Amino acid sequence: MLDTDERGEPITREPGTAEELRRFRFSRLGPKGPRTGEDLRAALAAAITDAAAAHPDTDIPAGFTYLGQFVDHDLTMDRTETQLGSEVTLDELVQGRSPALDLDSVYGRGPRDPRDGRFYDEDRVRLRMGATIATSFPDERVAVDLAGFDLPRVGGTGGTLADRRLPLIPDPRNDENLAVAQTHLAFIRFHNRVVEHLALAGVSERRLFEAARELVVKHYQWMLRTDFLPRVVDPAVVADVFTRGRRFFESPHRGRRPTMPIEFAVAAYRMGHSMIRAGYEWNRVFTTGGPGPVASLLLLFTFTGVSGNFAGGGVAELDDPNSGTVDRLPTNWIADFRRLYDFTESGRPDLAPPPGAGTWPSGSTRCWSTRSRSSRRARSPGAAPRSRRSRGTWRSATSRGRRWWSWPAGSRWRGCSARPR
Ligand code: HEM
DSSP states (O other), X not given: OEXXXXXXXXXXXXXXXXXXXXXXXXXXXXXXXXXXXXXHHHHHHHHHTXXXXXXXXXXXXXXXXXXXXXXXXXXXXXXXXXXXXXXXOGGGSEEOSOTTOSOHHHHTTOTTSTTGGGGBOTTSSSBOOEEOBOOOSSOGXXXXXXXXXXXXXXXXXXXXXXXXXXXXXXXXXGGSSHHHXXXXXXXXXXXXXXXXXXXXXXXXXXXXXXXXXXXXXXXXXXXXIIIIHHHHSOHHHHHHHHHHOXXXXXXXXXXXXXOEEHHHHHTGGGGGGGGOOSEEOOSSSBSTTSSBOOEEHHXXXXXXXXXXXXXXXXXXXXTXXXXXXXXXXXXXXXXXXXXXXXXXXXXXXXXXXXXXXXXXXXXXXXXXXXXXXHHXXXXXXXXXXXOSSOOOOOEEOOSTTEEEEOOOTTOSOOEEEEOOO
């Protein structure tokens, strides 16, 4: 299987027993159809990248988009390394994640694994967390480092700035944008709280990690079953699958080993890309009427360790992985999930959005296009390798309705934002 050695160089090696059990491959659900004609594909690409077209936001709360992306990264990762233009068969498309909703994107191979032990605290039970860095904008409330509110990062003094910013999590895709990064962090925090809860309830040290993982995974699956899926799929279809069983998922040719249907990974589940918005009511700072602008997509890429520099600037600066001087999330960028989900549905008044929290007006989100992403290689047979570091891929499509925000020297960020019109 594909892997990297201690110096990060790609190698192939025999899979271990546990890896063998968790090694999945892509399968195909339906028959291979004819290739779509060039005209139709061009028309589709034009429609997707038409910045002037109205793309009203869904009424699904914005946070679910990134819970959806987190689920994508927990289920599927095409790790095929091929040359541009070479043919890749279905069997050669290596699936790098277990399609079992088991949070392997959070736990990796567990705290005792020689490679993945670095994701864990010294107690080998809790997952590591990072601390944010104090900043001055907009007031003294953010002038403090906050432990537990950033992803754990390589840090230290060695390597380049980009190396030090890298997240210490099994799947670096979860630091591609700040919304998915803070979602990943929420799962780390949940695991650590469950550990505390079980320890206080008397669960032995020996069983603590496995007991906590099991509880977290079951909550995760329950949440997806009862809350996420009925929002993105017709609830009648969800009910049908859970009462009558699944009929299409496992490939009959592969015995009992689960596989990832290519139609799901490369087509159907990418429906999440159409849920992405141009801007977000992020927290008390970056919101409509706040001291900062609404959090544009570019800003959500800027404030990550994998795509951004935690400092600001535009696309040009982000193209230099070592730009900026900051190596972790500034405190003013911690997500306020009360603005991204509707927790009042759970009947918890303490989780209601703060008074005056704005909502993103419909029709004001036509700022960004997916043009540069569609120019990236499609992860399908015949495609070229992905670069090791995934850079920010979003570019503005039009200057209409946008403003560049620049801030006084010493401010930690500036960026592009679509303002409500
Ligand atoms: C700002 C948010 C997002 C960005 C920038 C993004 C970008 C990307 C990129 C660059 C790829 C790999 C390149 C390719 O295969 O074409 C990809 C793959 C994928 N994305 Fe997204 N995505 C986002 C959100 C989402 C969401 C919300 C979902 C689903 C709810 C999703 C589902 C998928 C899936 C299923 C794949 C294929 C994964 C694989 O098998 O390797 N993405 N995305």
